[in-house]
Amino acid sequence: MFKQIIKVVPNIFTLGNLLCGVLSITLNMSGFIETAAILIFFSGVFDLLDGRIARRLKVNSEMGVQLDSLADIVSFGVAPALLFHSIAPTSVLTSLAFILFPIMGALRLAKFNVKPTIGYFNGLPIPAAGLPLAGMGFFSYSNAWITLLLALLMVSPIKVKKL
Amino acid sequence: MFKQIIKVVPNIFTLGNLLCGVLSITLNMSGFIETAAILIFFSGVFDLLDGRIARRLKVNSEMGVQLDSLADIVSFGVAPALLFHSIAPTSVLTSLAFILFPIMGALRLAKFNVKPTIGYFNGLPIPAAGLPLAGMGFFSYSNAWITLLLALLMVSPIKVKKL
Numbered sequence: 001m002f003k004q005i006i007k008v009v010p011n012i013f014t015l016g017n018l019l020c021g022v023l024s025i026t027l028n029m030s031g032f033i034e035t036a037a038i039l040i041f042f043s044g045v046f047d048l049l050d051g052r053i054a055r056r057l058k059v060n061s062e063m064g065v066q067l068d069s070l071a072d073i074v075s076f077g078v079a080p081a082l083l084f085h086s087i088a089p090t091s092v093l094t095s096l097a098f099i100l101f102p103i104m105g106a107l108r109l110a111k112f113n114v115k116p117t118i119g120y121f122n123g124l125p126i127p128a129a130g131l132p133l134a135g136m137g138f139f140s141y142s143n144a145w146i147t148l149l150l151a152l153l154m155v156s157p158i159k160v161k162k163l
Numbered sequence: 164m165f166k167q168i169i170k171v172v173p174n175i176f177t178l179g180n181l182l183c184g185v186l187s188i189t190l191n192m193s194g195f196i197e198t199a200a201i202l203i204f205f206s207g208v209f210d211l212l213d214g215r216i217a218r219r220l221k222v223n224s225e226m227g228v229q230l231d232s233l234a235d236i237v238s239f240g241v242a243p244a245l246l247f248h249s250i251a252p253t254s255v256l257t258s259l260a261f262i263l264f265p266i267m268g269a270l271r272l273a274k275f276n277v278k279p280t281i282g283y284f285n286g287l288p289i290p291a292a293g294l295p296l297a298g299m300g301f302f303s304y305s306n307a308w309i310t311l312l313l314a315l316l317m318v319s320p321i322k323v324k325k326l
Contacts (some may be wrong), residue, residue: 015266015269015270018265018266018269019262019266022241022244022245022262022265025188025241025245026245026248028192029191029192029245029249061277062276062277063273063274063277066232066272066273066276066277067269067270067273069229069232069233070232070233070236070269070272070273071269073233073236073237074236074237074241074265078185078188078237078241081185082185082188082189082192085189086192099182099185102181102185102237103178103181103182106178106181106230106233106234107178107230109229109233110226110229110230110233111226113225113229114224114225114226114229
């Protein structure tokens with residue numbers, strides 16, 4: 001029973017990540033751009049904690065890995081892209097960057113789940129792309145080229161050391 | 164080479180599903196509720212086709228399964244919940260239903276990926292919850308109890324035959 005309760009603790013943090021992502025989108029819809037950006041950073045904190053707590057409690061699970069990706073695509077793929085979309089001036093380049101960001105994020109997450117790498121990441125991890133975009137959003141700054149670059153780095157073959 | 168190209172065809176449909184989900188959210192943000200609802204139905208068409216095409220071409224892959232879940236949480240979890248949120252009158256029940264819908268959807272998707280069932284689904288599949296919510300949204304109708312019920316059915320032990 002106690003073991004069962006302990007097992008769900010990291011997943012509660014992962015669902016906190018997802019919830020902050022969803023709330024970021026609703027705040028963005030209501031025009032609260034800065035708060036929407038902050039919520040993405042809250043997602044980042046939950047994302048950092050869930051894996052660490054799972055390892056500390058020794059309750060790593062496949063369910064946790066799956067939930068984590070589902071939360072990440074919303075909080076670091078869709079929510080930052082929508083923030084960028086709300087700020088950036090309308091242009092073909094803006095639309096391209098906006099569309100490619102969540103798509104490349106999904107490809108990155110799916111690829112990692114199929115072939116997990118140990119000690120390093122293949123391609124920029126999605127939080128490392130979504131958080132800078134949220135940071136730019138917080139200062140109401142948008143740059144389609146940077147957004148496009150972050151999107152492409154996620155599916156690039158660069159190796160990034162795990163934190 | 165030809166085999167490599169054939170292999171990505173179903174994934175292009177899955178990314179079409181994700182893209183329609185993201186565009187549904189942006190249309191919702193701009194106040195185009197009906198079009199936002201229609202986009203979720205487009206996601207449904209892509210979702211129906213990707214699996215069938217993969218089976219027909221005999222290119223089912225773990226990458227496809229992972230991408231499919233990532234698209235589904237956006238198109239049938241977050242996008243319909245946001246549509247409901249845009250229409251429904253503000254209340255504690257509305258907030259509860261809005262928050263629980265994507266969370267239960269994520270739990271449902273993660274559970275299925277960890278323990279896939281053959282021939283039937285355990286709990287209501289997420290498109291079967293998201294599409295009725297989008298249908299209600301199309302008619303600018305919202306019902307927090309129905310939304311809550313759909314959310315809970317996703318994590319219930321009911322068995323649903325596969326289409």
